[in-house]
Amino acid sequence: MEKICVAVRVRPPVTQESFNGTFWNIDDNRISLHKSSGTPISGVAFTFDHVFDQSCPNSRVYELLTKDIINAAVEGFNGTVFAYGQTSSGKTFTMNGSENNPGIIHRAVKDVFDMITKHDEREFLIRVSYMEIYNEEINDLLMVNNQKLQIHESLERGVFVAGLREEIVSEAEQVHKLLEAGEVNRHFGETNMNVRSSRSHTIFRMVIESKTKEMDGSSSDAIRVSALNLVDLAGSERIAKTGADGVRLKEGKHINKSLMVLGNVINKLSEGAKQRGHIPYRDSKLTRILQFSLGGNAKTSIICTVAPEEVHVEETRGTLQFANRAKRVTNCAQVNEILTDAALLKRQTLEIEELRQKLQGSQAVVMEQEILKLRNDLLKYELEHEKLAMELEEERKLQRQRDLHIKEQQIKINNLSNMVNFSDSERKSNTTQHQSLSGQGMGERSINSQHMRQEEAFSTPGFKEAPKSYVVRRSNYARVSDSDASPLPDAFNDVADEDAWMKMNKGYVADLDSICMTPAIKVRSLSSDGISPAFSKGRYEHEIQNLRKQMEIATKEKDELEKNHRDQVLLNNNLTKEITELREEAKLTREIPQMLFDSVTTCKDIYNDVLSVMQRSVDDEKSFANILLTCMTEIGSNLFSTLETHCRMAVDGYQTFSTDTSILQEQCKILCDRLNNSVALLASSDAQTTMEKESTTRQCGSDYKGLEFGEDFACWNEKLSNEINTFRDKYISLEKDHDHFKQVLEESNSSYLDLERELQVLQQDRETLLDKVFKSSQNLRLVSEERDMLLERYKSEVQKRKSLKQGIEQFRVAFVSRQRSMASFHSDCKSRLEDHMSQNPVVEVSSFGF
Numbered sequence: 001m002e003k004i005c006v007a008v009r010v011r012p013p014v015t016q017e018s019f020n021g022t023f024w025n026i027d028d029n030r031i032s033l034h035k036s037s038g039t040p041i042s043g044v045a046f047t048f049d050h051v052f053d054q055s056c057p058n059s060r061v062y063e064l065l066t067k068d069i070i071n072a073a074v075e076g077f078n079g080t081v082f083a084y085g086q087t088s089s090g091k092t093f094t095m096n097g098s099e100n101n102p103g104i105i106h107r108a109v110k111d112v113f114d115m116i117t118k119h120d121e122r123e124f125l126i127r128v129s130y131m132e133i134y135n136e137e138i139n140d141l142l143m144v145n146n147q148k149l150q151i152h153e154s155l156e157r158g159v160f161v162a163g164l165r166e167e168i169v170s171e172a173e174q175v176h177k178l179l180e181a182g183e184v185n186r187h188f189g190e191t192n193m194n195v196r197s198s199r200s201h202t203i204f205r206m207v208i209e210s211k212t213k214e215m216d217g218s219s220s221d222a223i224r225v226s227a228l229n230l231v232d233l234a235g236s237e238r239i240a241k242t243g244a245d246g247v248r249l250k251e252g253k254h255i256n257k258s259l260m261v262l263g264n265v266i267n268k269l270s271e272g273a274k275q276r277g278h279i280p281y282r283d284s285k286l287t288r289i290l291q292f293s294l295g296g297n298a299k300t301s302i303i304c305t306v307a308p309e310e311v312h313v314e315e316t317r318g319t320l321q322f323a324n325r326a327k328r329v330t331n332c333a334q335v336n337e338i339l340t341d342a343a344l345l346k347r348q349t350l351e352i353e354e355l356r357q358k359l360q361g362s363q364a365v366v367m368e369q370e371i372l373k374l375r376n377d378l379l380k381y382e383l384e385h386e387k388l389a390m391e392l393e394e395e396r397k398l399q400r401q402r403d404l405h406i407k408e409q410q411i412k413i414n415n416l417s418n419m420v421n422f423s424d425s426e427r428k429s430n431t432t433q434h435q436s437l438s439g440q441g442m443g444e445r446s447i448n449s450q451h452m453r454q455e456e457a458f459s460t461p462g463f464k465e466a467p468k469s470y471v472v473r474r475s476n477y478a479r480v481s482d483s484d485a486s487p488l489p490d491a492f493n494d495v496a497d498e499d500a501w502m503k504m505n506k507g508y509v510a511d512l513d514s515i516c517m518t519p520a521i522k523v524r525s526l527s528s529d530g531i532s533p534a535f536s537k538g539r540y541e542h543e544i545q546n547l548r549k550q551m552e553i554a555t556k557e558k559d560e561l562e563k564n565h566r567d568q569v570l571l572n573n574n575l576t577k578e579i580t581e582l583r584e585e586a587k588l589t590r591e592i593p594q595m596l597f598d599s600v601t602t603c604k605d606i607y608n609d610v611l612s613v614m615q616r617s618v619d620d621e622k623s624f625a626n627i628l629l630t631c632m633t634e635i636g637s638n639l640f641s642t643l644e645t646h647c648r649m650a651v652d653g654y655q656t657f658s659t660d661t662s663i664l665q666e667q668c669k670i671l672c673d674r675l676n677n678s679v680a681l682l683a684s685s686d687a688q689t690t691m692e693k694e695s696t697t698r699q700c701g702s703d704y705k706g707l708e709f710g711e712d713f714a715c716w717n718e719k720l721s722n723e724i725n726t727f728r729d730k731y732i733s734l735e736k737d738h739d740h741f742k743q744v745l746e747e748s749n750s751s752y753l754d755l756e757r758e759l760q761v762l763q764q765d766r767e768t769l770l771d772k773v774f775k776s777s778q779n780l781r782l783v784s785e786e787r788d789m790l791l792e793r794y795k796s797e798v799q800k801r802k803s804l805k806q807g808i809e810q811f812r813v814a815f816v817s818r819q820r821s822m823a824s825f826h827s828d829c830k831s832r833l834e835d836h837m838s839q840n841p842v843v844e845v846s847s848f849g850f
């Protein structure tokens with residue numbers, strides 16, 4: 001185990017400002033904040049492996065911080081160097097350098113090729129790749145079209161970016177050209193802080209493969225593969241200072257977010273193996289790719305760049321706190337060798353042979369080295385065992401969490417199925433009612449029964465209230481375990497704001513850890529075919545979120561439908577009330593023709609009575625009065641029977657009545673004219689007779705009887721005229737009544753038609769609602785099907801996990817037995833050595849460290 005090497009580099013100030021308040025003081029490997037008076041500020045002093053001041057050139061930084069790692073990479077160790085710091089603090093300057101002052105990357109490339117030439121006994125194959133992480137997407141800088149690449153993991157290759165172009169190179173110049181080409185594709189942008197600010201994290205990777213050259217036709221078959229990562233991170237930034245907006249702001253958010261995850265990972269790693277628990281490597285692409293460089297199998301150096309200006313004192317302090325925590329992170333680097341079975345066998349035979357020779361040759365010093373080697377091996381195995389045990393523990397935890405999720409899913413599925421079943425049955429019942437409704441006629445006579453049916457239909461709600469248990473279960477579902485977890489991606493949306501930035505850069509460790517956590521899902525130790533890549537935490541959360549959204553949409557739709565339904569029921573009630581009132585009115589209107597008929601009959605009776613009395617009083621059947629009365633009786637009976645007929649028609653059906661009124665009016669008019677003519681004729685003939693009688697009286701003296709008859713006739717004539725006038729008045733008033741009732745009837749007819757139209761619109765609305773209910777129930781069914789699929793996948797994943805666990809267990813057992821055999825081998829060696837010592841007492845046993 002070795003600690004990560006951490007150095008701080010202070011860049012030259014951009015402007016020569018005078019320090020009014022504080023300044024950073026560098027003393028050897030120590031950097032501290034001082035007041036302008038020179039007094040150190042307590043609590044703001046840090047010591048690192050190296051602290052480089054502003055005058056330090058790139059060559060020195062490289063020599064002290066990187067060269068060893070490059071050496072080790074050629075030997076077969078993984079190596080990583082990365083620059084971390086606020087924007088414009090000199091990360092790119094350190095990693096890439098300038099034309100006259102090459103940075104770490106260029107020097108490393110040159111050295112790799114220089115070093116391999118010194119290893120005559122080995123042959124090398126070097127591959128390089130260059131990628132950037134821009135807005136949390138991985139792009140290949142050596143191939144412009146290679147974008148949005150995915151990260152994968154396998155036992156053989158570890159964590160790798162699938163589809164990334166790897167160029168085989170044989171000399172430094174070739175790599176420099178590739179780097180230049182990659183730089184062109186890299187995302188830079190101008191901010192208030194830096195005219196050429198890196199807007200992405202870049203990772204330049206060299207994979208160095210080597211094996212011993214074949215000597216005398218034999219080779220060791222062991223291949224060493226090491227990866228050297230040279231990383232230039234984008235700088236953390238305060239939006240207020242960079243003035244970022246639009247695209248820059250989005251970039252800034254992504255940069256701060258991934259740096260925050262990096263800080264989180266460093267925090268966890270710095271806590272020590274026992275307390276740290278789950279390491280949230282998977283929360284950002286950067287930490288995922290650098291996983292093995294942070295607390296894993298690699299030699300790592302971090303160079304933290306800071307700005308000396310007083311205005312950046314808070315940012316510098318944050319960077320130093322990050323560096324201070326990084327100091328505590330330990331890695332366990334080892335040579336990466338890939339051995340074929342034959343090579344393994346050959347190597348073990350050789351080892352045994354060597355041991356035998358050493359034992360026989362009594363080379364105590366060699367033996368001592370051998371024992372030390374064995375002890376180291378043992379230590380390595382122990383570490384590996386510890387790591388495996390931790391992974392196993394993590395797997396168990398994950399298993400428990402997954403079980404919990406499956407249970408929650410099950411509950412959700414049950415609830416959804418309930419809803420789907422429920423809405424199905426509702427839909428069916430509504431459809432039946434709807435069909436019965438549409439089969440109804442809309443005639444006036446069927447209003448009553450139709451109204452009853454409509455009332456029934458409208459009073460059936462489209463949805464019932466969800467069972468109470470559903471609500472309770474749902475709230476259970478929303479409860480997420482926050483133990484052993486990492487930050488939710490959503491929680492990072494506002495990382496770019498001031499508060500989050502302060503937390504990140506001021507180094508409040510506890511605050512960083514208190515961010516809302518998601519359950520840790522780790523498949524690091526799985527074989528490539530063990531678990532499908534689709535089953536990842538991100539995907540799982542995404543699916544859950546999708547399902548939640550669908551659920552919310554379905555619930556909203558349901559609420560809306562319920563609201564519409566309530567409105568419709570209200571509207572329906574109002575309509576029903578109006579229909580009832582209208583029916584009352586219609587009933588009254590229907591009674592009017594009957595009343596009219598009754599009054600016509602009464603008038604007819606009176607008229608007949610009057611005429612019969614009059615006829616009885618006239619003795620002479622051939623007299624004018626009698627003729628007149630007979631004529632009037634005839635006219636009257638005609639008139640009344642016409643009126644009666646029409647009134648009867650009105651009683652039987654207002655439609656017919658309304659169409660025939662013109663005929664009635666015409667007939668009445670004809671009869672009136674005839675009556676008037678008869679009366680006029682009677683009056684003129686009466687006047688002529690009177691005149692004749694008067695002249696006869698004048699000629700023959702007075703005639704009492706003739707005079708009496710003339711008076712009687714005039715009196716009757718007057719009475720008759722009066723009767724006719726009364727009759728005419730009555731007729732006119734009846735006609736007026738008739739017109740009025742006709743108007744009322746027409747009005748009620750049109751309002752009835754309006755209501756009918758409204759009813760049709762309501763029915764259409766209802767149909768639309770039913771349709772919506774049907775669709776949402778279909779949606780729910782789809783969701784439930786999706787749930788089922790998800791559940792199935794869960795089950796299969798659980799099964800895979802189980803088999804994996806068994807595999808790990810088997811491996812553990814094999815490992816323990818190997819350990820035992822090592823221990824017995826060790827004790828065997830020890831006893832042999834002791835025997836040997838006792839036979840050769842020159843060397844003391846204690847010097848071997850037992």
Ligand SMILES: Nc1ncnc2c1ncn2[C@@H]1O[C@H](COP(=O)(O)OP(=O)(O)OP(=O)(O)O)[C@@H](O)[C@H]1O
Pocket residue numbers: 010011012054085086087088089090091092093094194196197198199233234235236305
């Ligand atoms: N040690 C140094 N010596 C001389 N100049 C430096 C040094 N460090 C940085 N600079 C200059 O400061 C400016 C900003 O540096 P650089 O672009 O490397 O910052 P950065 O940290 O990469 O910023 P960003 O995160 O925005 O990309 C550049 O002009 C660079 O040349």
